[in-house]
Amino acid sequence: MGNGARMDANEPAAPTPLAWAPNARHRVLIIGSGFGGLFAAKALRRAEVDVTVLGGTPHHLFQPLLYQVATGILSQGEIAPATREILRRQRNARVLLGTAVGIDTAARRVTARAPGRTAPYSIGYDSLIVATGASQSYFGHPEFAAHAPGLKSIDDALDLRGRIFGAFELAELEEDPAARARRLTFVVVGAGATGVEMAGQIAELAHRSLRGEYRRIDPRSARIILVDGGDAVLPAFGDSLSARTARKLDDLGIEVRLKTMVTDVDARSVTLKHADGSEERVESMVKVWAAGVAASSFAAELAAATGAPTDRSGRIQVLPDCTIPGHPEIFVVGDVMALDQLPGVAQVAIQSGQYAASQITARLQGHEGRPAFKYHDKGSLATVARFSAVAHVGPIKATGLLAWLLWLFVHLLYLVGFEQRVTTLFHWAVSFAGRGRAERAVTARQVFGKNPVPAPTNTTGTPVAAAGRYTPRDDGA
Ligand SMILES: Cc1cc2nc3c(=O)[nH]c(=O)nc-3n(C[C@H](O)[C@H](O)[C@H](O)COP(=O)(O)OP(=O)(O)OC[C@H]3O[C@@H](n4cnc5c(N)ncnc54)[C@H](O)[C@@H]3O)c2cc1C
Secondary structure: OOOOEOOOOOOOOOOEEOOOOOOOOEEEEEEOOOHHHHHHHHHOOOOOEEEEEEEOOOEOOOHHHHHHHHOOOOOHHHHOOEHHHHOOOOOOEEEEEOEEEEEEOOOOEEEEEOOOOOOOEEEEOOEEEEOOOEEEOOOOOHHHHHOOOOOOOHHHHHHHHHHHHHHHHHHHHOOOHHHHHHHOEEEEEOOOHHHHHHHHHHHHHHHHHOOOOOOOOOHHHOEEEEEOOOOOOOHHHOHHHHHHHHHHHHHOOEEEEOOOEEEEEOOOEEEEEOOOOOEEEEEOOEEEEOOOEEEOOHHHHHHHHHOOOEOOOOOEEOOOOOEEOOEEEEEEOHHHEEOOOOOOOHHHHHHHHHHHHHHHHHHHOOOOOOOOOOOOOOOEEEEEEOOEEEEEEOOEEEEEHHHHHHHHHHHHHHOOOHHHHHHHHHHHHHHHHOOOOOOOOOOHHHHOOOOOOOOOEOOOOOEOOHHHHOOOOOOOO
């Protein structure tokens, strides 16, 4: 093992190499099957390379629609097609299930672990594209996660679905008005796009979709509180769109608390600290954490192995061509990349993934010294409620129905898979033209039976993924 090795000498057995070189061509290893990884792989479909996509999950996840899985509009399959199904016709690509836990940059090998398999395995590469994305940050309070799930994965979305629909069920059983109110108080932390979309959909559920279904409670009595430490909702959209969104949220009956910090979260409540220093304890059963991102844990492994600098969120600071200093063979793209203050959005991941692929192809064709990565901002979109969205595309700033139709079109365009598009359209018709929610089913195991799932660990035994937080739920009832 040479310089830069991050594989543990105490590893019980050397990871088994999982060789695959059908044509002994240049090997490209892509870690992550999100937007960055998938679009990089697709961009290499005609290249004279053998591509391995290593993914911690067997699916590609369309994160922007996770909130619709959490609120019963879409099924998980619609936003998470199997990666190997997407790439089945791409003969130069293979897909492996595994979490990258170590890297030996001198030997150009990555070690991975798969759930349900004790022995690690290793994959060699000639070029590496790291597209491992971001995880939730609780700003130094990881203990909040058990009570306030984030929204980064299918597990998160199904967990939240269980909590949200479960809250209405349990409220129907309560005699005590205070307990009932606690069940029906939803606190969403973070007023960026995810927080606004979650709060908007919970409001739609309470005010429209669930109307008439209960006999002892009125779902419309639910309180939805959107909290943010900053002074605006959707700050990335600029002042005027932000103000219009705030008015729409008010119309929906959502209480927006700005310049307010969350100082504590437990099973039954959230403690808020206001700008004047006063504290308020809000009794709430369902909390959603939509604030703060941190680089995926593999970034720390990579930084330690290569000496690459990282920013405050742990993202890898790359050179203008998306590579790591001293390692032209290692590209870092998407949410885990820090470059020119680019935001953590799907288009940055897609374009940087495609750029890395084009760099590799160009080098193989002998074209060195190609231009630096240049991001083309295609604009931002967020929904607030049905028929109401916010759009900032070039000079166009729009809210309401027009923005919503644009949102609909763009999301259908980027959803992967024909079947997924058809069933998604159908489910949107059910939820938006009608008022039903086709995907409300939640199993007891999703809600109550979450046995701890051991997180994959790196070579020093430190967990490298967020799976460890799936502890059995205690809602304090
Ligand atoms: C709820 C939500 C809503 C969003 N809404 C929008 C939106 O409306 N518009 C927009 O532009 N952007 C939105 N985003 C942001 C957008 O989804 C991300 O910017 C984009 O997904 C980043 O792509 P990525 O490939 O870098 O990372 P990801 O899509 O996060 O993919 C990372 C992949 O790497 C895998 N992985 C992680 N660690 C390892 C490892 N060690 N080994 C192997 N695999 C690993 C993960 O399983 C995952 O498949 C949203 C994000 C969230 C969470």
